[in-house]
Amino acid sequence: MGENKGLLQLREITKVFSRGTIDEIRALDNIEMDLNAEDYIAIIGSNGAGKTTLLNVIAGVYPPERGGKIIINGRDISGLSEYKCAQYVGRVYQDPHIGTAAKMAVEDNLAMALLRGKPRGLRAASNKQRRDLFRSALTPLGLGLENRLNALVGTLSGGQRQALALVMATISKPALLLLDEHIATLDPKTAQIVLELTEMIVKREKMTTMMITHNMELALRYGNRLIMMHKGRIVVDMNQEQKSNLTVNDLIVAFERASGEAFDDDSILLRRD
Numbered sequence: 001m002g003e004n005k006g007l008l009q010l011r012e013i014t015k016v017f018s019r020g021t022i023d024e025i026r027a028l029d030n031i032e033m034d035l036n037a038e039d040y041i042a043i044i045g046s047n048g049a050g051k052t053t054l055l056n057v058i059a060g061v062y063p064p065e066r067g068g069k070i071i072i073n074g075r076d077i078s079g080l081s082e083y084k085c086a087q088y089v090g091r092v093y094q095d096p097h098i099g100t101a102a103k104m105a106v107e108d109n110l111a112m113a114l115l116r117g118k119p120r121g122l123r124a125a126s127n128k129q130r131r132d133l134f135r136s137a138l139t140p141l142g143l144g145l146e147n148r149l150n151a152l153v154g155t156l157s158g159g160q161r162q163a164l165a166l167v168m169a170t171i172s173k174p175a176l177l178l179l180d181e182h183i184a185t186l187d188p189k190t191a192q193i194v195l196e197l198t199e200m201i202v203k204r205e206k207m208t209t210m211m212i213t214h215n216m217e218l219a220l221r222y223g224n225r226l227i228m229m230h231k232g233r234i235v236v237d238m239n240q241e242q243k244s245n246l247t248v249n250d251l252i253v254a255f256e257r258a259s260g261e262a263f264d265d266d267s268i269l270l271r272r273d
């Protein structure tokens with residue numbers, strides 16, 4: 001495979017917290033991964049497996065350690081600041097409060113998202129052009145947000161706010177969308193709606209997506225690839241075909257085989273529902 005093939009390449013990604021102290025934690029241990037354009041990857045794994053840290057490294061929150069490389073669309077982004085990485089990477093967090101600003105209007109949140117990581121030259125669009133763009137991005141959500149451009153985000157429901165966060169993460173069309181348990185705090189009905197909106201946006205924008213979830217059913221149902229992490233490593237990596245006929249129990253067996261540990265709901269905490 002040539003160096004420029006594929007959308008994302010991770011090479012030797014290691015992250016150690018508190019190195020050299022008694023609290024040293026190897027959160028990521030030499031992760032290697034290749035994503036193709038339009039891949040939709042579900043990532044599961046026990047608490048503390050390193051899932052969020054992996055997204056943090058890709059998004060430039062932490063630089064990868066010595067020798068680690070992150071390549072997006074053939075461009076080496078290792079060591080770029082989080083702000084610069086935002087040109088390439090959109091992100092939705094578990095907590096809707098993190099992705100959106102409560103005291104700003106819907107429109108201003110979207111304007112901020114549109115400009116994130118973009119050079120100044122792209123700030124020239126007129127207000128009318130921007131509003132049209134925002135309306136056309138919000139209308140397909142079916143939540144009526146296109147008529148609430150002036151509403152403060154703090155007045156939206158959790159689901160509306162997370163749907164807005166999704167639009168904000170994708171409006172500047174980054175190469176990669178990172179979702180970190182973005183439906184985990186929503187009630188089941190709202191979670192399902194936001195999940196379907198995710199599916200719609202990912203398909204329409206042809207986004208390459210990494211979605212962390214604790215829900216094994218979801219990980220089997222959504223996306224074309226499933227990755228399981230454990231203690232900073234990728235222990236299971238299945239393609240669409242391999243995961244298509246699996247049950248949650250099969251996944252537990254795969255986890256036990258790969259990790260060498262018994263699946264224990266209390267300590268492993270991969271929720272089954």
Ligand SMILES: Nc1ncnc2c1ncn2[C@@H]1O[C@H](COP(=O)(O)OP(=O)(O)OP(=O)(O)O)[C@@H](O)[C@H]1O
Nearest residue numbers: 017018025027045046047048049050051052053054
């Ligand atoms: N900023 C930090 N400083 C110190 N240790 C950290 C930091 N961030 C994460 N860790 C540690 O790194 C390990 C991996 O954490 P991470 O948040 O990536 O796990 P996770 O797979 O996302 O877990 P969860 O399912 O609970 O969200 C954990 O042991 C965690 O305590």
Ligand SMILES: [Mg+2]
Nearest residue numbers: 051052053180
């Ligand atoms: Mg996490």
